[in-house]
Structures are given as C-alpha cells and as structure tokens.
Amino acid sequence: MATRPGWVWAAWSPTNILIAYNKLTQTAPFGLVGSSFWMYNQITKTDTEIPVPTAGQTEQDYRARAPQWSPKGTSIVFSKRNITEHRDVLASIDMNTLTVTNRLDVTEFGSHDKRWYYTPTGLEWLYVETTPKGGGQPTISELTSGIFGLWPKFLESSFGMNASLPAQSPFTDVPHSSWYYHAVVTMRAKELISGYADDTFRPTEPLLRAQFAKMITTVAKLAVDENMPLPPFSDLGPDDTATLYPHEYIAAAYNAGIVMGTSATTFSPWNNVTRAQAMTMIVRAADKLWPGLLEPVPAKFTGYLAGFRDPTHGAQAHKAEWNNLLNGITLPGWDPWAKATRAEVAQMLFNLLEIHGPMQWVRIVS
Structure with missing residues (x-):
C-alpha cells in the first residue's frame, strides 16, 4: 500500500515515516485567513508544504464544520458562517493532492477531533486526528476500504468502540456510497441500531x-x-x-x-x-x-x-x-x-x- 503524492501517513502507519501538521496564517483581523498542511519526513528531516486555498474571514468567531458526506461523493465541505449568510468554503480531496481549507490554529484545538474523509473514488478514506490544545500536531493517514484490520483501532479511539466495521455492509440496502453509510454501519457495529429480518435497514422509510x-x-x-x-x-x-x-x-x-x-x-x-x-x-x-x-x-x-x-x-x-x-x-x-x-x-x-x-x-x- 504505497502513499500517493501529497497523502500523509500517521506516525503509527506501516511506513512510520511521514507525519503532517497544520499552520495558520492571517493577514489581519477580518482579513484573509490561510491554512496549509505540511508534511514532515522523519528520515530526511525535511518539510514539504501541501498548499490549500485561502478564504476571506468576515467575523472573528466562526466554526469550522466537520467533514460531511458529500451528496455526490465528490468532495468534503467545511462551512464558514457569518451574520447574514451560510457560505461553503472550498474543500476537496484530489487523488494526487490533499487540499483542505480547515483553518485550524494549533493553539486553539479542543479535545481530540477525529474525522473520516470520503475520497472521490468511494473506495478510500482519510482519517484526520487533531490534538488537544498545546498537545502537538495533527496527523493525517490513508487507508483503503480493504484494510479493515485497522478499523477497530480507529473506532476504539474515536467512539470508545471495540468493534470493527465489516468489509461488506450489514444491510443490503445501505451501500458504501450512501451518505448515511458510516453512521448506520458504525452504530450497527456497536449494536445501537438494528434492521429487519430480511437484512435491510430501510433507510428511506419514515421512522415511527x-x-x-x-x-x-x-x-x-x-x-x-x-x-x-x-x-x-x-x-x-x-x-x-x-x-x-x-x-x-x-x-x-x-x-x-x-x-x-x-x-x-x-x-x-x-x-x-x-x-x-x-x-x-x-x-x-x-x-x-x-x-x-x-x-x-x-x-x-x-x-x-x-x-x-x-x-x-x-x-x-x-x-x-x-x-x-x-x-x-x-x-x-x-x-x-x-x-x-x-x-x-x-x-x-x-x-x-x-x-x-x-x-x-x-x-x-x-
């Protein structure tokens, strides 16, 4: 499983070479806010910047939304809000470069923030982990849908779940491409929700x-x-x-x-x-x-x-x-x-x- 250009392994990955972190730059209050991911090679001791776009900031206190499943499975969107509008800020994952506009200040991290990113192919995931305030650097890791042996590690650390997601959906009507797949399958793995005797979840049916x-x-x-x-x-x-x-x-x-x-x-x-x-x-x-x-x-x-x-x-x-x-x-x-x-x-x-x-x-x- 080789890394692609611009994709970064976490420190625990099989390569144990690359880590990533985020830097925040701001021209002035209410000015442009830029963020970039940097890749650090632990062997060569060199940094490589992974460029990301900048976005205008129109309020001091705003929220970076967690990645959400794209309805078309083509991109992940972080959102910025101000007093009059909701505007999506460009964020996408390209197969050759990692491009994200999640503007994170290392000094302002909250508790551990672990997010799944869905790539355009629908076959691979990115797992992003930020760290507590002052606690170090966030990491980005790549894994494919076939590497399910690693999933219990993620689930246990993210949700307190000692369970793995099956390589195949437990429900015949919940495909990998569905926007609710991760929520339904994760909760089913923890036995928090159930389906029907015919192995369906019937996701589009009204709830009673x-x-x-x-x-x-x-x-x-x-x-x-x-x-x-x-x-x-x-x-x-x-x-x-x-x-x-x-x-x-x-x-x-x-x-x-x-x-x-x-x-x-x-x-x-x-x-x-x-x-x-x-x-x-x-x-x-x-x-x-x-x-x-x-x-x-x-x-x-x-x-x-x-x-x-x-x-x-x-x-x-x-x-x-x-x-x-x-x-x-x-x-x-x-x-x-x-x-x-x-x-x-x-x-x-x-x-x-x-x-x-x-x-x-x-x-x-x-």
Whole structure:
C-alpha cells in the first residue's frame, strides 16, 4: 500500500515515516485567513508544504464544520458562517493532492477531533486526528476500504468502540456510497441500531414514534426492564414481555423526559416522527442527560433553518444545526415538517454520539 503524492501517513502507519501538521496564517483581523498542511519526513528531516486555498474571514468567531458526506461523493465541505449568510468554503480531496481549507490554529484545538474523509473514488478514506490544545500536531493517514484490520483501532479511539466495521455492509440496502453509510454501519457495529429480518435497514422509510423511542433509549443507554413503571398510555397494544418493545422502551424515554405523549393517555406509537420532532427530542435528550453538552445558539447565528421559527420546535432546530447534529444531511430545501427517515435519525444520533464522546467540534477564535 504505497502513499500517493501529497497523502500523509500517521506516525503509527506501516511506513512510520511521514507525519503532517497544520499552520495558520492571517493577514489581519477580518482579513484573509490561510491554512496549509505540511508534511514532515522523519528520515530526511525535511518539510514539504501541501498548499490549500485561502478564504476571506468576515467575523472573528466562526466554526469550522466537520467533514460531511458529500451528496455526490465528490468532495468534503467545511462551512464558514457569518451574520447574514451560510457560505461553503472550498474543500476537496484530489487523488494526487490533499487540499483542505480547515483553518485550524494549533493553539486553539479542543479535545481530540477525529474525522473520516470520503475520497472521490468511494473506495478510500482519510482519517484526520487533531490534538488537544498545546498537545502537538495533527496527523493525517490513508487507508483503503480493504484494510479493515485497522478499523477497530480507529473506532476504539474515536467512539470508545471495540468493534470493527465489516468489509461488506450489514444491510443490503445501505451501500458504501450512501451518505448515511458510516453512521448506520458504525452504530450497527456497536449494536445501537438494528434492521429487519430480511437484512435491510430501510433507510428511506419514515421512522415511527415507537421506533424512535427504542433508538434514543438504546443510544442513551437508559435502563429497560419489565419491572419499570409504565407511562399512562392506553394505545401501546399488548405488552411483549420477551422483547419489551414498545412498552418498556417508551417508558424509559418517557420517564427520562425525552418523549411525551400526543395526549394525556395516548402516545401514538405507530405514527410517523417529523424531522422537527426528531430534532426536538434529540436536543431534549442531550440537555437532560448531558447538561451543557450542547452549546447555546449565538444570537448572530444564521443557518439553513433560520427561517424555521415554530414556537415548539424552532429553537431546538436551531440548536441542533448549530451543534452539528444535522451534519451529513443536505439541508438546503430540507423541510422540518417532512417525515423523518430512519437514515436521518440514525445520522442525527450518530452525530450526538460524536459530540458526547471524545470527538469534539473545533471552534476557531481568531
């Protein structure tokens, strides 16, 4: 497995030669911000710059979004925000050069930030690791989809998962090229979500309220047992003591204050969940179970969902977007009132786990 020009191995790689780090340059406050990756050869003791574009900065406090799965699988986009617009900043991975506009200041790193990059071929991945504040240099590594023996190392360090992703998708309807592939397969490997008996996940199907209760309960690791007090809902049907579904899962989420009924006596378990409802319940889960995990939304923040001002769900939707719970989902034209699909909710919950675990978003303050 040979390195390509401009692609960099981490120190633990088989070559054990190349490492990479990032430098930040800025002409003036509110001026041009440039970033470049440098490759250091540990044998020759030489530096090689990997050039990247520059971008105009229009506010001092902005957020570099984590790489998101490109809908067309052709590039990875970091986003910059200001008070009036959302503008994508050019970032792509070329097969011969590594070009990224993630403007990171080594002195401003947060906790470990590990990200998967999807290359245009759909066959290879880049894994980028930044370091704690003042803790050294970030590394970039290459591996191909066939080198699955290395994946447990990544998963364990990134998600606390001692599991490997299978070389073949566990679901017949979740191909490698799908935007939700990494979220669904990773969570399945950890047994946080499940599919159907026919080996499908049915990612585009609307998610039911009962299914959401089970997913959020499992992801949050809430206790579920047959002796727990049940909520006052009369429309849950017969209680299945073998699977505890849906009664005890709904009870766990209800008792934790994550889900509510559609009335004082009904839960409507087989109704669809809207995207707005999903965002609200996931934000509510984070705020109740892990207070302070999600950041408050700055007054100047203007996102794709800025026009969604529903009194019940609007604030939670904005909080979800600001905290990257919607990362990976194509937001332009995304209707919050549409039915949430199984893939969308899996992606949101995956993003929540990233924030809750050692993977943290990087905030850049110039």
